[in-house]
Each structure stands twice: as C-alpha cells, then as structure tokens.
Amino acid sequence: MKSFTAPRSLTGTGARFALxxxxxxxxxxxxxxxxxxxxxxxxxKGVSQLRGTMGCLYAAGFDPRGSDLDNLMATMRxxxxxxKCFAEHAERPYAGLLATLALFVLAALVYWxxxxxxxxxxxxxxxxEIDADGTLGAELAALHERxxxxxxxxxxVDPARMTSGAAVYGRTGSYTVCLHAGLLARRGTDPEGFxxxxxxxxxxxxxxxxxxxxASTALWRVFVLLALLPTLAVDAWTAVLALSGTDSPWWPDxxxxxxxxxxxxxxLAGLVHLAxxxxxxxxxxxxxxxxxxxxxxxANWDRPDPPGTASVVPLLYRLTAPLRTxxxxxxxxxxLADTGRLARxxxxxxxxxxxxxxxxxxxxxxxxxxxxxxxxxxxxxxxVTPVICLILGVPIVRARSTPAGRAESGAVAGLWLGxxxxxxxxxxxxxxxxxxxxxxxxxxxxxxxxxxVPTVWWSQALRLCLGLPKRTQRRAAAVLCAAVTxxxxxxxxxxxxxxxxxxALGGGDMGGxxxxxxxxxxxxxFWHEYTMDLSGLSWGLALITPLHREQLAGAATILMWxxxxxxxxxxxxxxxxxxxRTLVAGLAGGLMAxxxxxxxxxxxxxxxPGTPKERTGPFLVVHEWWTIVAVMAACLLTAALVAACSRRxxxxxxxxxxxxxxxxxxxxxFLLYAADGCLGPLNTVFDRCQWHTDNGLSVGRAVVLLTLIxxxxxxxxxxxxxxxxxxxxxxxxRRRAAAGGSVRAHAPVPAPAAVAPVRRxxxxxxxxxxxxxxxxxxxxxxxxTTTPTSSAMSARLQQESTGQGEQQGKxxxxxxxxxxxxxxxxxxxxxxxxxxxxxxxxxxxxxxxxARAALSLNKEILGTAAKARKANGKVDVDEKAFHRLCxxxxxxxxxxxxxxxxxxxxxxxxxxxxxxxxxxxxxxxxAVTMPPHGxxxxxxxxxxxxxxxxxxxxxxxxxxxxxxYRSIYKTADAHGK
Numbered sequence: 023m024k025s026f027t028a029p030r031s032l033t034g035t036g037a038r039f040a041l042x043x044x045x046x047x048x049x050x051x052x053x054x055x056x057x058x059x060x061x062x063x064x065x066x067k068g069v070s071q072l073r074g075t076m077g078c079l080y081a082a083g084f085d086p087r088g089s090d091l092d093n094l095m096a097t098m099r100x101x102x103x104x105x106k107c108f109a110e111h112a113e114r115p116y117a118g119l120l121a122t123l124a125l126f127v128l129a130a131l132v133y134w135x136x137x138x139x140x141x142x143x144x145x146x147x148x149x150x151e152i153d154a155d156g157t158l159g160a161e162l163a164a165l166h167e168r169x170x171x172x173x174x175x176x177x178x179v180d181p182a183r184m185t186s187g188a189a190v191y192g193r194t195g196s197y198t199v200c201l202h203a204g205l206l207a208r209r210g211t212d213p214e215g216f217x218x219x220x221x222x223x224x225x226x227x228x229x230x231x232x233x234x235x236x237a238s239t240a241l242w243r244v245f246v247l248l249a250l251l252p253t254l255a256v257d258a259w260t261a262v263l264a265l266s267g268t269d270s271p272w273w274p275d276x277x278x279x280x281x282x283x284x285x286x287x288x289x290l291a292g293l294v295h296l297a298x299x300x301x302x303x304x305x306x307x308x309x310x311x312x313x314x315x316x317x318x319x320x321a322n323w324d325r326p327d328p329p330g331t332a333s334v335v336p337l338l339y340r341l342t343a344p345l346r347t348x349x350x351x352x353x354x355x356x357x358l359a360d361t362g363r364l365a366r367x368x369x370x371x372x373x374x375x376x377x378x379x380x381x382x383x384x385x386x387x388x389x390x391x392x393x394x395x396x397x398x399x400x401x402x403x404x405x406v407t408p409v410i411c412l413i414l415g416v417p418i419v420r421a422r423s424t425p426a427g428r429a430e431s432g433a434v435a436g437l438w439l440g441x442x443x444x445x446x447x448x449x450x451x452x453x454x455x456x457x458x459x460x461x462x463x464x465x466x467x468x469x470x471x472x473x474x475v476p477t478v479w480w481s482q483a484l485r486l487c488l489g490l491p492k493r494t495q496r497r498a499a500a501v502l503c504a505a506v507t508x509x510x511x512x513x514x515x516x517x518x519x520x521x522x523x524x525x526a527l528g529g530g531d532m533g534g535x536x537x538x539x540x541x542x543x544x545x546x547x548f549w550h551e552y553t554m555d556l557s558g559l560s561w562g563l564a565l566i567t568p569l570h571r572e573q574l575a576g577a578a579t580i581l582m583w584x585x586x587x588x589x590x591x592x593x594x595x596x597x598x599x600x601x602x603r604t605l606v607a608g609l610a611g612g613l614m615a616x617x618x619x620x621x622x623x624x625x626x627x628x629x630x631p632g633t634p635k636e637r638t639g640p641f642l643v644v645h646e647w648w649t650i651v652a653v654m655a656a657c658l659l660t661a662a663l664v665a666a667c668s669r670r671x672x673x674x675x676x677x678x679x680x681x682x683x684x685x686x687x688x689x690x691x692f693l694l695y696a697a698d699g700c701l702g703p704l705n706t707v708f709d710r711c712q713w714h715t716d717n718g719l720s721v722g723r724a725v726v727l728l729t730l731i732x733x734x735x736x737x738x739x740x741x742x743x744x745x746x747x748x749x750x751x752x753x754x755x756r757r758r759a760a761a762g763g764s765v766r767a768h769a770p771v772p773a774p775a776a777v778a779p780v781r782r783x784x785x786x787x788x789x790x791x792x793x794x795x796x797x798x799x800x801x802x803x804x805x806x807t808t809t810p811t812s813s814a815m816s817a818r819l820q821q822e823s824t825g826q827g828e829q830q831g832k833x834x835x836x837x838x839x840x841x842x843x844x845x846x847x848x849x850x851x852x853x854x855x856x857x858x859x860x861x862x863x864x865x866x867x868x869x870x871x872x873a874r875a876a877l878s879l880n881k882e883i884l885g886t887a888a889k890a891r892k893a894n895g896k897v898d899v900d901e902k903a904f905h906r907l908c909x910x911x912x913x914x915x916x917x918x919x920x921x922x923x924x925x926x927x928x929x930x931x932x933x934x935x936x937x938x939x940x941x942x943x944x945x946x947x948x949a950v951t952m953p954p955h956g957x958x959x960x961x962x963x964x965x966x967x968x969x970x971x972x973x974x975x976x977x978x979x980x981x982x983x984x985x986x987y988r989s990i991y992k993t994a995d996a997h998g999k
Contacts, residue, residue: 035301035308037409038371039234042297044405045378046238046245048385049290050125053249055118055388056283060256078107080859083925085852086272086279090457091528098529100922107863109390125244133240137192146178146200158206162199165217168316169224173197179206186215190223194233199223218318225312231305235298242294250287257284282452289449290381295345297374302347304371307357307364320358325351344370365417372413372438373445376473379406380446383515384453396516403515407508410439414481415500422488432481433742436474443515444469451523461528468522472514475738478673479582480507486589486671499589506585509578513569513735521568530564551629555644562651566732576803579734583681584796586674591792599671601678604664605791608679611660612686618652619690623704630705637707645706649694650725653687654733661737662744676741677734678795684733685798691725692718726802856925857994868918869987872940875911876980882907883973899969901951908951911976912944929990936982943975 082104083096097104153159162177174196183202192198199220209216226232260280264273272280314320349357357363379402386398414432444466451460460466480503487499524530569575590599626645631637657680665676694701696718699708708714882903889897919937924930949957950969960968 035305036230036234037412038297038301038375039238041375041378041382041405041409042294042301043238043241045382045385046241046290046294047122047126048382050122050245050249051118052385052388053118053253053287054121054125057249057252057256058117058121075108077859077863078104080856081107081863081865081922081925083856083923085856085925086456087852088456089461089528090455091461093456094524094527094529096925100920103920103922125248126241128248129237129241129244132244133237134193136236136240137196137198140191141178141198144180144200145182146180149177149179149201152179152181152206158209161217162220165220165224169221169228171224171227173227175199175224175227177201179203186219188219188223190226190232191236192232193236197227197232199227212322214319215322218313218322221313221316221318222309225309225316226305228312229305229308231309235302235305238298242298246291250291253283253287257281257287278452278455278458282450285449285452286381286384289377289446293374293377293381296370297378299345299347300368300370300374303349304364304368306348307354310354310358311361311364314358320355323351323354323358362420365420367413367417367432367435369434369438372435373442375406375409375413376439376442376444376469377446378442379403380443380450382406384446384450396512396519399515399519400512403508403512407504407511410477410511411480411504411507414477415484418481418484419488422485431745432477433474433745436477437470439477440470440473443473447518455527460526462526462530465522465526468514468518471739471742472511472518474742475514475673475735476507476510478742479510479738480504482671482674483507483586483589486586486593486674489593490589491594495592499585502585506578506581509574510582510735513572513575513578516572516575517568517735521564525564530561552640552644555647556640558651559644559647562647563728566654566728566736569731570728572731576731579731580796580799580803582734582738583674583677584792584799586671587678587795588792590671590674590678601791604668604675604679605682607660607664608682609686611656611679611683612690614660615653615656615683615687616690618656619649619687619694620704622648622652623694623701623706627703627705634707634709642707646721646724649691649721650729653684653691653725653729654736656687657683657733657737658740662740662747664744665741666744666748672745673738673741676744677737680733680737680741681795681799684729685795688722688726688802692722694718695721730802853926853993854995857929857990860922860925861990861994864921865924865990868914868921869983872911872914872918872983873980875907875914876976879904879907879911879976899951904969905948905951908944908947908972908976912941912948915940915944915979924990926990926993929986929993932982932986932989936979936986939975939982940979943972943979946972947976 079097082100084093085096088096149159149162159177166175176197177199179201181203184204185202186204186208187202188205189200189202190197191200201220205216205219261284264277264280310323382405383399383402386392386402389398392398392401414435447469448466483503483506484500487496487503490496490499587601590601593599623645626641626648629641631639631641660683661676661680664679665672668675694704695706696714698706698714698717700711707717882900886897886899891897915937919934919941924933946968950965950972953960
C-alpha cells in the first residue's frame with residue numbers, strides 16, 4: 023500500500039497554540055509579582071503600597087475618589103517627572119521571572135510524565151498481550167506505514183472502555199494510540215470503521231496536535247493551580263473586606279481598580295478555555311479530513327449524535343457549542359462534504375486572537391526590563407502578527423490553488439479581531455480607571471479600524487504576492503508584506519496608547535481646552551472671533567498628532583501604498599491590473615484638493631484682518647488649519663471613491679490614489695503660500711505680488727508634518743467605509759432585482775489575453791512611476807520625522823493642557839480651585855497617603871538639599887561675621903563665595919519647585935510661596951555680589967542694603983519652608999506613616 027510522506031499539513035492550529043502558551047507565560051510574570059509582593063509586605067500595614075508605582079501616582083496627585091479625567095490631568099502635570107519616578111521606584115520582576123521559570127519547569131515535568139501516569143491510571147495493556155494471531159498488530163503496522171509517520175509510536179488497549187473509539191497521547195517523539203475495547207469488537211463487524219478511527223488518531227500525530235495540546239494543557243493547569251486560583255482568592259478576600267465595611271478611599275468609588283485583577287483573571291480563564299476548545303474542535307476536523315485523504319471512507323462518519331444532546335434543549339445546545347472540545351457528527355459530515363469550510367476564517371478565532379493580543383500587550387507592558395516606550399507593544403505585535411497572517415493567508419493560498427477558489431476579503435475577520443481588541447482593552451483598562459465606563463466610550467470603536475486595516479491590507483497584498491512570476495519573489499514579497507502588516511497594526515495600537523486612550527478618557531483636547539490655551543498665549547490676538555475654528559483645531563489635532571513624530575509609523579505609511587504599487591506593476595504579463603485609472607483618479611483628487619484649499623482661502627478672505635501684522639496671528643493659524651482639513655478631506659474622499667468603484671484590490675488602489683492626491687495637494691499648498699499676494703481673494707498675508715519661497719516652505723513643512731503620516735491610515739479607513747457603502751448599495755439593488763423578478767445575467771469571463779512581449783519602454787515607465795511617487799514621499803517623510811521641535815514649546819503646551827499656566831492670583835504650580843460646593847479632595851487617610859508618598863518619593867530629599875544649601879550659606883555668614891572688623895566697624899565679604907552659595911541655594915529651590923505640586927491643595931500654596939521667596943532672595947544675592955553686565959552701578963551703601971535684604975528674604979523663605987514642611991509631615995504622619 024502506498025506510503026504518504028508528504029509534509030505535515032498547514033492547519034494553523036500550531037501557531038495559535040503557541041500564542042496561547044506565550045500569553046499564559048506573559049500573564050504569569052505580573053501575577054507572581056503581585057502574589058509575592060503581598061506575601062512579602064503582609065506585615066507592613068500597607069506602607070509598601072505607598073512606595074513604587076502607586077506611591078508615584080499618589081505623589082503626583084492621583085485621587086481614587088476623583089474621575090478618570092481629573093486623575094489624567096493630575097498625572098500629566100509632571101509627565102516626565104512621573105516617568106522618572108516610575109523608573110526609579112519600579113521593582114524589577116526578578117521574583118516573578120524566577121517563579122515563572124519554576125512554573126515552566128513544573129509544567130515540563132507534568133508534560134513529560136503525564137503519559138506514564140495516564141497508562142497507570144487507565145491500566146492499559148499492550149496490543150501484543152491480546153493479539154493472539156498477530157493480525158491486529160499487522161494491520162496497525164500497515165496503517166502506521168501508510169501515514170508515513172516516523173516518530174516512535176506504540177499501540178495499547180484500554181480494556182475498561184467499551185466505546186468504539188480511541189485516543190492518542192504522549193510527548194514529542196513518543197506517542198501512544200490507546201484503542202478502546204469496544205473498538206476491537208467493532209473491528210470484526212466494521213473493519214472500515216476501525217481503520218477510519220485509527221487513521222483519525224494517527225492524523226493527530228501527523229499534525230502534531232498531541233504536542234501542542236498536551237503542552238498547553240500542562241502549562242495551563244499548573245498556572246491555574248499556582249497563580250490564577252491564589253489571585254482570585256486574594257481578590258475574593260478583598261471583596262469580602264470591602265463589602266464588610268471599610269473607610270478606604272478606594273471603596274466604592276474606585277471599585278473598578280480593586281476588581282481589575284479579578285476581571286483580568288476571569289477574562290484570561292474564559293479566553294483560554296474558548297481558545298483551547300476552538301483549537302481542539304478544529305484539530306478534530308483536520309484529522310477527519312486527513313484520515314479521508316489517507317483512504318478512510320466518508321461513510322464511516324454517518325453516525326448519529328448521542329441521545330439526549332441536541333434533542334433536550336436545542337437552543338442551549340447551540341449556545342454551548344463554543345465550549346465543547348469536540349464537534350458533533352453533523353458538523354464533521356459537513357466539513358468532509360465541503361473541505362473548503364476548514365479554510366474559512368472563523369469569527370471566534372479572530373475574536374480570541376484580538377483579545378489575546380490585548381492581554382499579551384498588557385502583560386508585557388508590566389515587564390520593566392523591556393524598557394519604556396513601545397518595546398513591549400512591538401513584542402506583542404511580533405507574536406500576534408504571524409498568527410493573523412497564517413489564519414488569513416491559508417485560505418487565500420488554498421483558494422489560489424483551487425479551481426474557482428475564492429477567499430474572503432479580510433474585512434469581517436478584521437472587525438472580529440477589533441472586537442477582541444476592544445474587549446481586552448476595556449477589561450485591562452480597569453487597572454488604571456476609577457470610573458466604571460470611559461467618559462467617551464465611542465472612541466473604542468477605533469479598534470475596529472485598527473484591526474480591519476491591516477487584515478484587509480494583508481489579504482489583498484498576499485494575492486498580489488501570489489501573482490508574481492517566480493517562487494523566490496513570491497516568498498520574499500510575502501515576508502515583506504507580513505512585516506508591513508505588523509508595522510501597520512503596531513501603528514494603530516501605538517496611536518491608541520499615545521492619544522486614543524486619552525481621548526476616550528475625556529482628555530482629547532489636552533484636558534478641556536489645553537491646546538486652545540496654548541494658542542491663545544503663544545499667538546496673542548483676538549481669538550474670540552475664531553472660537554469655533556479653535557475648537558475644531560483642538561479636536562482635530564488630538565486625532566492626527568499622536569504619530570506625527572514616529573519614524574516607524576512614517577515608514578509603515580509609505581510602505582502601505584508603495585509595496586502594493588510595486589507588486590501591481592510586477593504581476594505576470596497578461597494578468598497585470600491596469601493602473602492608469604487609479605493614477606488618473608489620484609490626479610483628479612489632487613485637483614479636488616487644490617479646489618478645496620482655494621475654497622477655504624476664499625471663505626476665510628471675508629474675515630481677513632486689515633494689516634499684515636494682524637494676519638500673522640490667529641488668522642494665519644486658522645488658515646493653516648483649514649488648509650490641512652482641505653488636504654485630508656480630499657485624500658479621504660478620493661480613497662473612498664476609488665475603493666467603492668474598484669472591483670479588485672480596493673484598499674490598495676485607494677491608498678495609491680490617495681498618495682497621488684496627497685503629493686499633488688502639497689504642491690498646491692506650496693504654490694498658494696509662495697504666491698501669496700498675487701492671488702487676489704485667495705491671498706493670506708501679503709497684498710503685494712511677490713514670490714515668497716520661505717513662506718511656502720514654512721507653511722508647507724507644517725502641513726506635511728501634521729498630515730503626511732495621519733492621512734494614509736485615515737485614507738485606509740475611508741476606503742473601508744467606501745467599500746462597505748458600495749457593498750450595501752449593491753445588496754439593496756440585488757434585493758430589488760430579486761423582488762421584481764429580474765435577474766441580471768452574469769457577464770461572461772473574458773478569455774485571457776495573449777501574453778505580449780515585455781517592452782523596455784513599459785519597464786522604464788513602471789520604474790519611473792514608482793520613483794516619481796516614492797522619492798518625494800520618502801523625502802517628505804524624512805523631513806517630517808526629523809524636524810526638531812522646541813522642548814520649551816512642548817513644556818509650555820504641557821503646562822497649558824493641565825491647567826498649570828499662571829492664572830490671576832495663583833502660583834504657577836498651584837492646582838486649580840475646585841468649584842463651589844465640591845467636597846474636599848479626599849478623606850484624611852487619602853491626604854495622609856498623598857502627603858507621605860509626596861515626601862517619600864522626593865519631597866523630603868528636596869527639602870534636605872535646600873536645607874544643606876542654606877546651612878552652607880549660613881556657615882559662610884557666620885564665618886564672615888566672625889572676621890576682624892575694620893575701623894568703620896565693617897568686615898570684608900567674599901563676594902565670589904556668596905555668589906556661589908546663593909546660586910546653589912537658588913538651584914536647589916528651583917529643583918524643588920520642579921517637583922510634583924503638593925497633592926493636598928491647602929498645603930501647596932505655602933510650599934510654593936516659600937520656594938518663590940527663596941528663589942527671589944537667592945537671585946538678588948547673586949545680582950548684588952556679582953552684578954550682571956549692563957546693570958547700572960550702585961553705591962557701596964546701596965549694595966550693602968540690597969545684600970542684607972536678600973539674606974533676610976532667604977531667612978524668611980527658609981522659615982516659611984520649614985513651616986510648610988512641618989505641615990506636610992504632620993499630614994503625612996496622621997495615620998502613623
């Protein structure tokens with residue numbers, strides 16, 4: 023009989039099993055860290071909770087009784103300082119890593135010895151002990167040889183099981199097929215059925231299902247026993263304490279944070295169970311298909327389901343189908359009748375993959391040794407992207423090799439992937455949210471586009487890869503497209519981390535008008551005439567600015583359209599799609615962008631100030647904003663229309679057309695501002711006709727900086743909406759045609775055209791097209807992502823966005839007043855926690871540094887006073903020493919002022935006033951001892967008076983600082999901390 027030695031089939035379950043194991047491993051590290059910290063700090067009466075990350079948040083002003091937006095603004099006041107505090111006080115997860123390593127070792131032992139334990143528990147016997155005539159062993163050996171399995175394989179019999187089934191178990195390289203006693207009885211009456219069951223079990227070995235299933239099972243059971251159950255027990259005990267009555271500020275206002283770990287654990291448990299059940303069902307279906315391929319007759323699957331399953335409660339039976347690990351016989355028969363079902367992308371598997379990605383990114387984000395930034399997110403995306411590409415790619419490859427094969431577009435799969443990301447984010451965000459629901463939950467729908475864009479892009483780009491003439495080209499292009507897919511997915515998730523999450527929490531406009539305050543202060547003039555424009559500008563910039571400086575996102579946006587353009591131009595002769603219409607549509611979009619920019623200029627012309635100086639104020643800012651809106655609107659509309667009107671490669675064609683529109687629009691923006699003064703009602707600043715190259719480059723650079731990266735993902739989202747709208751219109755037309763009884767005849771498929779020889783001119787034309795579009799885009803991306811920004815401007819924007827700007831009657835660092843009638847910021851316990859954390863995380867150190875600098879100055883004062891006096895009763899003063907010591911004191915006071923504001927509101931004003939007095943006295947001391955160049959000369963008597971006044975101010979400042987520090991310390995010590 024023929025031996026099948028083909029390589030193991032590409033079922034896709036192995037990658038998903040691996041992702042499942044990685045997710046459990048990543049979740050184990052923070053889980054063990056939490057459990058071990060509870061054990062280590064159980065006797066410190068909660069003091070340890072005021073150190074580390076939570077202590078930094080308390081010091082920054084975090085209030086569990088406040089809202090998400092209030093806490094977001096409080097922590098953003100000193101964002102850089104908070105990150106530094108996290109880095110300094112973050113505990114290295116060495117204990118969690120060691121515990122996870124021990125978990126791995128224990129899981130490996132379970133995996134290794136589980137087959138032997140199963141043999142002993144089941145009391146199985148070797149086939150040779152019951153095979154008297156040797157025919158059973160010979161038949162099993164023949165079936166083994168037919169499959170071509172080279173791994174060590176043994177057959178045993180379970181005499182206690184009377185069902186006509188079998189099971190396979192074991193470990194890598196050594197497998198056991200256990201035949202039930204009822205199956206041996208069936209061999210005599212139904213030999214074909216016997217062979218079908220054995221071939222089905224051998225197919226599991228062929229697909230390596232035993233390795234994946236047993237390894238994941240061992241790891242999951244050990245994790246549940248050692249990590250998940252203890253964590254849920256701790257959460258349950260916390261809930262009991264909270265419900266029994268507590269005066270903690272965390273209850274009940276911040277119940278979401280208290281129960282976040284329980285919700286995450288339950289989500290992880292449900293996710294793992296659903297994923298394992300789905301994988302086990304799929305492996306059964308793949309094993310059935312492989313058994314039929316090896317010669318089993320499909321009639322052996324014509325068996326009824328066991329009684330009492332679907333007949334009892336049909337609805338309940340269907341609802342619990344995702345929880346079962348084996349498919350029913352009806353589903354098995356449907357798959358065998360139509361093997362294309364195995365190639366279809368399952369909605370459940372995409373949803374579970376998305377939720378797994380969210381949990382994996384959250385778990386990896388807690389590993390401090392990965393560093394700050396997007397490293398952990400990149401690692402999560404690198405682990406998830408191969409699974410996504412494999413799930414979506416296998417059906418496309420099979421459809422390509424099958425006559426009349428057709429694969430899905432990836433849009434539905436992307437939406438389910440986005441739903442999984444959304445659910446994972448909603449659960450994991452409870453770790454830092456105090457509100458039950460986000461203030462702006464509609465922005466969570468962004469996850470649908472974050473997931474749908476890379477999945478659709480990968481599905482359409484892979485089809486182009488399969489159309490390349492050479493195998494090496496196809497493989498290299500597929501790897502490149504997978505890398506671009508990962509970069510696009512990372513860009514979307516990183517956009518959410520940088521800006522989307524803040525917008526959903528209610529801080530889209532940098533916390534209630536932060537951008538508006540920034541522009542009102544940096545561009546002073548009559549902004550009241552542009553209130554609506556400024557509101558739209560603030561909202562729009564919050565959406566398009568998070569990624570405008572990310573070089574990797576810039577590279578991803580270029581590759582999103584450049585790679586498909588090259589692939590479209592490299593298709594096999596005779597099958598190459600025409601690109602002329604796409605490029606013409608892009609040029610038409612460019613003309614539309616020019617018209618939009620001209621229309622915006624014309625409409626703003628009626629509000630144009632009278633003088634050029636006034637026009638460079640708010641009017642120019644608003645003019646540039648509406649120019650940006652016109653450019654982006656033209657690109658998005660072009661992408662939507664091209665995608666709606668295209669039959670194939672809709673997203674890819676839309677991105678190429680939108681890029682042509684974008685480059686043409688930039689040329690129009692440059693001309694508009696460079697020719698300012700020559701365009702009549704379209705003039706912006708100047709009235710005299712003259713060429714202004716610097717003006718065009720300056721404004722053009724600003725427009726490119728804000729739109730180059732954000733326009734491409736926006737165009738992709740618009741293209742998906744265009745495809746969806748076009749599909750809805752076609753569906754309505756088909757329904758109307760079906761209702762009217764008229765069915766449109768299908769147009770015959772045209773015969774493939776004769777393959778014409780490739781002309782050199784055509785090759786040069788295609789290369790020129792790529793260079794003409796790619797070179798300007800790459801150059802603009804380099805300019806946009808490398809243009810330096812002012813750190814002072816960023817700091818100023820941060821101050822304005824968090825309400826820290828100087829206000830009438832307030833110190834710069836004083837928290838804003840609460841509205842009348844609002845309760846005090848927190849209870850006495852919360853005030854104690856905040857004050858203690860403020861002192862412990864740097865406040866006390868700054869006080870000590872200021873005190874040491876003051877003592878050094880005082881020592882110099884005493885030393886000077888002890889010198890021998892002159893005839894006039896005065897002593898010589900070492901002006902350089904006093905200048906140096908006063909400068910050191912002023913520097914220490916500046917550093918203390920740059921620390922977190924005191925989280926307790928009534929203690930911040932004395933603290934900031936004392937520091938202000940110290941800084942003022944120190945500056946005067948320096949100015950008197952060594953006057954700066956250009957200062958008017960002073961008499962010795964005047965300098966003496968100013969010097970003594972500065973020292974008196976320093977003394978008063980130190981006295982006030984001591985009083986403020988004692989008040990803060992008294993508040994911190996109110997509960998014995």
